[in-house]
Amino acid sequence: MNSDDTIYALSSGKLPAGIAVIRISGVRASDVLKCMAGHLPVERHASFSRLADPKTGEPLDHALVLWLPGPGSFTGEDIAELHCHGGRAVVAAVLDCLGAMPGLRPAEPGEFTRRAYRNGRLDLVEVEGLADLIGAETEAQRRQALRQADGALSELYGRWRKDIIWARAMIEAELDFADEEDVPGSISDQVWAKVAGLAGEIERHLERSVAAERLRDGVQVVLMGRPNAGKSSLLNALSRRDVAIVTEEAGTTRDVIEVHLDLGGYPVTLVDTAGIREDAGRVEAEGIRRARQRVEAADLVLWLRAADDPKGREQIVADTGAPVWKLRSKSDLGADADQLDADEISISMQDPRTIDGLLIALAGFVAEMVPTGEDVLATRDRHRQGLKACRHALLQALEGEGAPLEMRAEELRRAADHMGRITGLIGVEDLLDVIFGEFCIGK
Numbered sequence: 001m002n003s004d005d006t007i008y009a010l011s012s013g014k015l016p017a018g019i020a021v022i023r024i025s026g027v028r029a030s031d032v033l034k035c036m037a038g039h040l041p042v043e044r045h046a047s048f049s050r051l052a053d054p055k056t057g058e059p060l061d062h063a064l065v066l067w068l069p070g071p072g073s074f075t076g077e078d079i080a081e082l083h084c085h086g087g088r089a090v091v092a093a094v095l096d097c098l099g100a101m102p103g104l105r106p107a108e109p110g111e112f113t114r115r116a117y118r119n120g121r122l123d124l125v126e127v128e129g130l131a132d133l134i135g136a137e138t139e140a141q142r143r144q145a146l147r148q149a150d151g152a153l154s155e156l157y158g159r160w161r162k163d164i165i166w167a168r169a170m171i172e173a174e175l176d177f178a179d180e181e182d183v184p185g186s187i188s189d190q191v192w193a194k195v196a197g198l199a200g201e202i203e204r205h206l207e208r209s210v211a212a213e214r215l216r217d218g219v220q221v222v223l224m225g226r227p228n229a230g231k232s233s234l235l236n237a238l239s240r241r242d243v244a245i246v247t248e249e250a251g252t253t254r255d256v257i258e259v260h261l262d263l264g265g266y267p268v269t270l271v272d273t274a275g276i277r278e279d280a281g282r283v284e285a286e287g288i289r290r291a292r293q294r295v296e297a298a299d300l301v302l303w304l305r306a307a308d309d310p311k312g313r314e315q316i317v318a319d320t321g322a323p324v325w326k327l328r329s330k331s332d333l334g335a336d337a338d339q340l341d342a343d344e345i346s347i348s349m350q351d352p353r354t355i356d357g358l359l360i361a362l363a364g365f366v367a368e369m370v371p372t373g374e375d376v377l378a379t380r381d382r383h384r385q386g387l388k389a390c391r392h393a394l395l396q397a398l399e400g401e402g403a404p405l406e407m408r409a410e411e412l413r414r415a416a417d418h419m420g421r422i423t424g425l426i427g428v429e430d431l432l433d434v435i436f437g438e439f440c441i442g443k
């Protein structure tokens with residue numbers, strides 16, 4: 001794979017579609033337009049053109065074409081866009097012609113964005129924001145991803161890195177004067193006070209970022225309970241879809257089933273599990289093991305006991321640090337309301353109001369867990385690891401009081417490097433394949 005090739009790909013979605021957008025990036029982009037559309041349009045103006053096979057002259061389609069010369073384009077290279085009719089045969093014919101042109105080859109997944117990164121159009125945090133924006137399923141996710149893609153998080157990390165570099169420069173300047181006995185210590189005191197302030201700021205940022213990661217990945221709500229408690233029925237009702245199989249047979253669900261919900265703009269992953277019981281067969285036992293595993297990562301557990309199950313009460317709720325909401329399911333089957341424990345919520349598939357009530361309560365819970373407002377927060381484990389390492393180096397520098405200043409300055413250099421690695425300014429080659437592999441072809 002040559003990174004200087006001109007690359008092309010279908011950048012729009014599944015075919016057939018009304019319109020298909022084919023994107024070409026690289027030095028040969030202008031030749032593509034001249035050969036296939038017969039002319040190079042005015043830059044950044046859409047023009048209507050007849051596309052033809054450059055070899056045979058055979059007409060292929062009528063299309064809107066765009067000429068977006070670098071370096072001000074998305075990739076920083078010359079870009080041509082062909083907005084053709086979205087028929088499978090149309091797109092196949094155009095892609096065939098592109099493939100037959102020398103110096104052109106199909107793009108790898110994420111390769112357009114990779115070039116944008118290489119050409120300094122985006123830093124790594126912005127690239128990740130872009131991936132999140134494409135993956136965003138809810139309104140709150142979209143807002144958070146857009147802020148990140150627009151550079152708000154990069155700006156914060158860039159500012160912190162500059163502050164650290166400044167602190168190091170000041171300390172190193174002090175080193176140069178170290179021989180002179182009566183240099184007042186006040187400048188270095190100020191520098192260390194700033195470093196301490198920054199370490200505190202990073203710590204608070206880390207604390208709040210847990211919520212941002214929840215928003216990115218979705219709040220995990222796990223349904224548990226004995227077999228036949230009505231877990232799969234509840235999953236279907238909450239998601240208003242027929243996702244999980246429901247039968248009167250105990251042990252119907254054997255595997256973990258996930259549904260993604262949008263609750264008031266916030267993403268929720270609802271997880272249905274195998275009913276927990278001791279005398280399960282092999283497959284079911286494996287399902288129960290997986291259920292217990294999922295509960296470890298849960299943000300909330302909904303524990304169901306059926307109103308007509310005398311054993312329901314004995315069942316011990318699984319090991320979890322998450323809050324547990326106790327639901328008494330099938331309440332239409334339980335005769336007397338006094339059986340309801342004070343901390344139980346009563347639900348029934350026969351009464352849609354109970355499901356609506358539960359949905360509202362869930363939406364409230366989820367809204368509490370995810371960040372509010374326009375906070376700019378770390379959204380990934382990668383950011384968190386980098387920030388922790390940076391903060392650790394800052395603390396080392398601060399605690400080194402009495403140690404040679406050279407060593408403390410070296411810790412500051414490390415701290416700045418950790419920060420630089422988050423945005424991709426420093427030594428990230430090993431990360432690139434993972435990050436760009438997240439994208440689809442055509443982005």
Ligand SMILES: Nc1nc2c(ncn2[C@@H]2O[C@H](COP(=O)(O)OP(=O)(O)OP(=O)(O)O)[C@@H](O)[C@H]2O)c(=O)[nH]1
Pocket residue numbers: 225226227228229230231232233234245246247248249250251252253254273274275276329330331332333347348349350
């Ligand atoms: N009367 C009544 N029946 C219900 C209610 N909810 C579920 N059921 C019935 O209870 C049976 C079991 O429901 P499921 O949703 O499969 O229960 P489950 O907890 O997923 O069961 P397993 O996957 O086997 O652990 C089915 O026959 C459902 O139709 C309810 O609110 N009222």
Ligand SMILES: [K+]
Pocket residue numbers: 227228246247248249250251252253
């Ligand atoms: K069942």
Ligand SMILES: [Mg+2]
Pocket residue numbers: 231232233244245246252253272273275
């Ligand atoms: Mg089930």
